[in-house]
Amino acid sequence: MTTLWDTTGSAVVKALGAERRAAGALAFGLALTLVVVVDEKNVGAAESAASAAQAAHPCRLLIVVRRQVDAPHPRLDAEVSIGGRLGPGEAVVMRMSGRLALHAESVVLPLLASDAPVVTWWYDEPPTRIAFDPLGVFADRRVTDVSTAPDPLHALKLRAADFEPGDTDLAWTRISGWRTLLAAAFDGRHDHPASARVEADPADPSAQLFAGWLRARFDVPVDVAPAGSHRGLHGVRVAVEDGEVAVTRTDARSGTITRPGVPPRRLPLPQLGLGDLLAEELRRLDDDVVYADALATWSGIADLARRSGHREHIWRDPMTVAATAVPSEGAPSEA
Amino acid sequence: MAPTVGGNPLRDPRDRRLPRLPDASALVVFGVTGDLSRKKLIPAVYDLANRGLLPPGFVLLGFARRDWEGHEPFIEFARECAEKGARTPFREETWDGLAASIRFVRGSFDDDAGFDRLAEELRSLESSHGIRGNAAFYLSIPPSAFPVVLKQMERTGLADEKTAGGWRRVVVEKPFGHDARSARELNSLVDTVFGPQDVFRIDHYLGKETVQNLFALRFANTLFEPIWNSQFVDSVQITMAEDVGIGTRAGFYDETGAARDVLQNHLLQLLALTAMEEPVSFGADTIRAEKIKTLRAVSLPTDLASYAIRGQYEQGWLAGERVKGYLDEENIPATSTTETYAAVRLGIETRRWAGVPFYLRTGKRLPRRVTEIAISFKQAPHLPFDATDTTELGHNQLVVRVQPDEGVTLKFGSKVPGTAMEVRDVAMEFLFGEAFTESLPEAYERLILDALLGDAMLFPDNAEVEESWRIIDPLEEFWATTKPYPYRAGSWGPTAADEMLARDGRHWRRP
Numbered sequence: 146m147t148t149l150w151d152t153t154g155s156a157v158v159k160a161l162g163a164e165r166r167a168a169g170a171l172a173f174g175l176a177l178t179l180v181v182v183v184d185e186k187n188v189g190a191a192e193s194a195a196s197a198a199q200a201a202h203p204c205r206l207l208i209v210v211r212r213q214v215d216a217p218h219p220r221l222d223a224e225v226s227i228g229g230r231l232g233p234g235e236a237v238v239m240r241m242s243g244r245l246a247l248h249a250e251s252v253v254l255p256l257l258a259s260d261a262p263v264v265t266w267w268y269d270e271p272p273t274r275i276a277f278d279p280l281g282v283f284a285d286r287r288v289t290d291v292s293t294a295p296d297p298l299h300a301l302k303l304r305a306a307d308f309e310p311g312d313t314d315l316a317w318t319r320i321s322g323w324r325t326l327l328a329a330a331f332d333g334r335h336d337h338p339a340s341a342r343v344e345a346d347p348a349d350p351s352a353q354l355f356a357g358w359l360r361a362r363f364d365v366p367v368d369v370a371p372a373g374s375h376r377g378l379h380g381v382r383v384a385v386e387d388g389e390v391a392v393t394r395t396d397a398r399s400g401t402i403t404r405p406g407v408p409p410r411r412l413p414l415p416q417l418g419l420g421d422l423l424a425e426e427l428r429r430l431d432d433d434v435v436y437a438d439a440l441a442t443w444s445g446i447a448d449l450a451r452r453s454g455h456r457e458h459i460w461r462d463p464m465t466v467a468a469t470a471v472p473s474e475g476a477p478s479e480a
Numbered sequence: 481m482a483p484t485v486g487g488n489p490l491r492d493p494r495d496r497r498l499p500r501l502p503d504a505s506a507l508v509v510f511g512v513t514g515d516l517s518r519k520k521l522i523p524a525v526y527d528l529a530n531r532g533l534l535p536p537g538f539v540l541l542g543f544a545r546r547d548w549e550g551h552e553p554f555i556e557f558a559r560e561c562a563e564k565g566a567r568t569p570f571r572e573e574t575w576d577g578l579a580a581s582i583r584f585v586r587g588s589f590d591d592d593a594g595f596d597r598l599a600e601e602l603r604s605l606e607s608s609h610g611i612r613g614n615a616a617f618y619l620s621i622p623p624s625a626f627p628v629v630l631k632q633m634e635r636t637g638l639a640d641e642k643t644a645g646g647w648r649r650v651v652v653e654k655p656f657g658h659d660a661r662s663a664r665e666l667n668s669l670v671d672t673v674f675g676p677q678d679v680f681r682i683d684h685y686l687g688k689e690t691v692q693n694l695f696a697l698r699f700a701n702t703l704f705e706p707i708w709n710s711q712f713v714d715s716v717q718i719t720m721a722e723d724v725g726i727g728t729r730a731g732f733y734d735e736t737g738a739a740r741d742v743l744q745n746h747l748l749q750l751l752a753l754t755a756m757e758e759p760v761s762f763g764a765d766t767i768r769a770e771k772i773k774t775l776r777a778v779s780l781p782t783d784l785a786s787y788a789i790r791g792q793y794e795q796g797w798l799a800g801e802r803v804k805g806y807l808d809e810e811n812i813p814a815t816s817t818t819e820t821y822a823a824v825r826l827g828i829e830t831r832r833w834a835g836v837p838f839y840l841r842t843g844k845r846l847p848r849r850v851t852e853i854a855i856s857f858k859q860a861p862h863l864p865f866d867a868t869d870t871t872e873l874g875h876n877q878l879v880v881r882v883q884p885d886e887g888v889t890l891k892f893g894s895k896v897p898g899t900a901m902e903v904r905d906v907a908m909e910f911l912f913g914e915a916f917t918e919s920l921p922e923a924y925e926r927l928i929l930d931a932l933l934g935d936a937m938l939f940p941d942n943a944e945v946e947e948s949w950r951i952i953d954p955l956e957e958f959w960a961t962t963k964p965y966p967y968r969a970g971s972w973g974p975t976a977a978d979e980m981l982a983r984d985g986r987h988w989r990r991p
Contacts (some may be wrong), residue, residue: 159820283856321497326491329501329536333612335487361482380671398573402536407610410536411577413529425497435495 146226146235154252155222156200160225161237161256168227175235175258177427180280181208183268188238190419191268196232197420198278204428206236209280211246214463219245221252247462250279262286266423269316270294274307276459288426290315297350305444310432310454316350317436318422320378322414323355323400324391329380329412330402336385338363344372344393357443358435359383418422498873502932505646506605508598508745510589510629511621512542513557516653521620522558523565524924530568530576531921533929537610541583545600554584566920568797588802589621589628592635597735599636602644612957613646616680616931623655626666630673639673650769651931654745655736659956660949664878667942676942680931685746685851686938687930689912690886694753695762697880697888705758709832714875715984717839717854719991721846723798726820730811739790739822739959742842744952746851746911748775749940750882751838754853755828764936768944775947779827784958789965789977791821793845796969803845803969819964820844823977824955825984837984841977845969850991851882865901872904877989881905887911 147160178264179199183191188210195206224238237256241249257263262285267278270466271289275281291314294300304314341359345352347369355378356367363383372379380393388405395401400414417425437450485491491498507525509517522772528534531621542554558580563570587594614776617638619629633639641648650670657663670679685691698705707713725734733741752771759766781787795805799821806820807813821843857876870893877891888910896902930938940948967975972978972988981987 318497324490324495324497325501325532326536328488328498331488331490332486332501332535333488333503336489362492396573398571399577404536404610408608410609411573411580412534412536412575413532413571413574428836429496433497435482435492435497 146224146229148221149221149225151220152223154255157221157223157225157237157252158255159236160223161460164225164227164280165235169461175205175261175429176203177262177264178205178207178256178258179251179427180263180284181206181268182265182278182280183210185210185212185240187268189261192231192238194268194419194423195266196230196236196424197418198423198427199234199236201230201424203234204264204427205256206231207253207256208236208238209249210238210240211242211249212240213242214244214246214332216243219243221245234235248279250283253280254283257283258301261358264430266426268293271300271304271430273303274459275309275312276307276456277461279458282456282458285311285471286426286432287312287428288315289313291350292316296369298348298353301350301353301440302444304445305440305449306439308437308446309452309456311435312436313433314350314354315419315422315426315435315441317354317433318436319351319417320355320358321425322390322417323378323381324358326400326402326412327383330390330392330404334385334390334404336383336390337364338390339386340365341367341381343367343369343378344382345369345378346371346376347379349378353443354436354439357441358439361438361442401416411457465480483582485587499531499533501533502538502616502929502934503611503646504535504607504611505616505932506541506602506611507616507618507928507932508543508602509618509620510540510543511619512554512584512618513544513546517542517620517774518561519565520922521618521928522561524922524928526562526566526570526574526578527568527922527925528929530566530571530574532924533925534578537612539581539583539605539609539611540578541585541598541601541615542603543585543587543594543724544962545588546586548584548586551582551584555579555582555838559580561670573716576642588663589625589632592632595632595636595638599638602638611646613641613644614648615644615646616649616651620653620929623657623666626652627669629788634673637686641678647678647934648674649678649680649778649927649931649934650674650850651682655740656681656745656945657949658736658740660946660953663942663945663949667945671942674818679934679942680927680936680939681941681945682915682927683745683749683940684923684927685882686940687925687927688750688882688886689754689921690880690882691750692938693858693886693912694880698977699758706768708855710836713833714858715834715837715839715860715986716751716754717841717856717989718747718754718852718853719840719936720746720750720843720851721849721972721991722842722843723849725793725803725845726806726809726812728778730809733818734812734818737790737818737822738820738844739844739952741823743822743840744948745940745945746777747840747842748948748951749944750851750853751778751826751840752944754855755833757832761936764939767937768941771940772943774828777829777833778951779829780951780954781825781827782953782966786979786983788955788958789818789821789823789974789980790962791823791843791967791974792816792818793820793843793969794966796845796846796971798847798970802937805969810970817963818941821846821964821967821973821977822955823973823980825980826951839912839981839986839988841973841988843967843973845873847970848974849884849905852991853880854991856986856989857881865903869901870903874905879989885911 221242264286265284266288291300345374382391441449498760756770823841855878871895879889893903894906966976
């Protein structure tokens, strides 16, 4: 491991090269670069999730911590390691302060694995528009997590308005297990469902995406309503001709499928940790049209999947923009 | 309207987060207390359940002679197997869910009552688990027991899809006969009871990721296919080496030998995948069509004495331990002429491969366990260097490592840094485990899942099996009158095998 204080981007590139040579046979055949954007207070949690995901999908891990944009002098501190505390692969943690924090891409670009896909993940509240963050503009896949926002549903609306193919949100990843069980429950049935209900807190973005997906697929009304005192997603019930098809959570690791005429079955439905969710995102590097359809149906903004997938960086200086600024269309300007 | 799969509106072919799940069905295992079942099948079923790849209406039904009352003792037995053999972590919740759908039926193969109970149990699973008449029968039993079991299934209507109201499939393990005639008999027996499209023959090598990666390597890239022919390829070596001896399989092995045990199935399948033409699409029928064409084109050397070598290991040292010779192994007759090593040169009589020798070898008690396909390319027609510059330059090689360290190696010449021009071989490695997810699924998981899904792509069909025997039979006939060459345990086989390549101006690659 190499630690560099008050350093430059070139020194970081050199340090990574030296670590790679020292690791010898350990140097990895790189399939992708994962860029993690995180606040100082959450670095530990983001690091452990990213290294868990890296164990499943070897990648170069670049963790970017921006802090004190108002500091008088720009400064870069970096930690370079291979096979150290950040999992088996290559990892660079960079702390950028002062105006450098607004130009993080100048340090990150030369560190990307050559000609391999880039995935950018925002650990904290997603940017109101991804084009505001240069670290999202050059990424092939962008992963956000609206559940970290103070108002997750508002954040999800922003994600829909700002959507480009290649974006996904962990609120969607969290329901893959649920969708798997529900789809399995409908295998071999030929139903025309009448309506469906997702049992969850209506403010839960995952539940809303679940409802959006069901509406898109079944073309029936779907509501989200809490069931008793359960927290989180508790169940989903679909009314069919001969009764009800339901998937409900049994415990933290399993769920129960109930179908008319067949005894209920218990199947694995694990509550995945952040590392597992991220690993699922790294498994597929193409855009997720099914997510786009679910998000479009939920938000009422049509044809999200047909957008171009292209973004241009929009310069925005947080020193001059009020923190709550509503995103305006276009209007790029230079710093 | 968005596209759907199988009439299920929730399934979208573009939705790659949702795994493919088989129909609700029962997996019936005959010989469920046997070695294969304990070490591979039951753990694979547990792993599939743990990965969430089994459908809600899945049932594991064991059939064996054990004196077990009810289902409980079998569930306990299966639990032990899963705990010991599973690749994924053992979780109580997964187990509880799976245990609720494990059933046991007691009976021996010649016992009518046992099969009647089995048929009854399957019918009752209809209402209790909703299996909708779907069942796959895994025959984890010696081939000698096939006829009686298949007859019992016929008698009780177990193989009849019409009365069952769902699909009925049978999964069989090698050996698929011991020569062309017995294979044909076995095939026609299984095929008449089940119908050829419902028979799944397991060759577990085809379930391995690297073998499937051969398809990707050859047909998804532009880089390799143009040079995949006799114009550029000098020779191909396919090796399957084992460091272990014959273990507890003495009786079976002494009757079978290395050629029937490995060459006839695994090595010829690897050869077919390496040499086949591009299939018109990626499906079971199209791939099998190309494989069978390749196998039909395989030719044997005319000089069998020089190009079909077999060996038998003598005592020696392996991995720091003294090991017994084959003839000293328990239950092996001292006069046995069964081979534990076989090497043969085959040709493929097509425009693509004319004149390219395919060297196949397999053996037990070789220095290490390794399976690989090595394509050796011709040397450059002209080298514009001084002869002394390239003395260390060998043939370019592309090596597909099937196991262990699944991956691909490319060997080519490179300049040695320095003031003199000197070219030496270097290797470029791609390791599966490095670029992709850490846990490659076990071959049996994949194959059980495919059999339940009805996807026959990775299973050889009866024509391939019979064609493979067409290649092996003349070798066996020739060898019947000879004695295998001895080789020391822990060496890379008899010297006669080295001489076989030396005669062609080549040498075996050390894997």
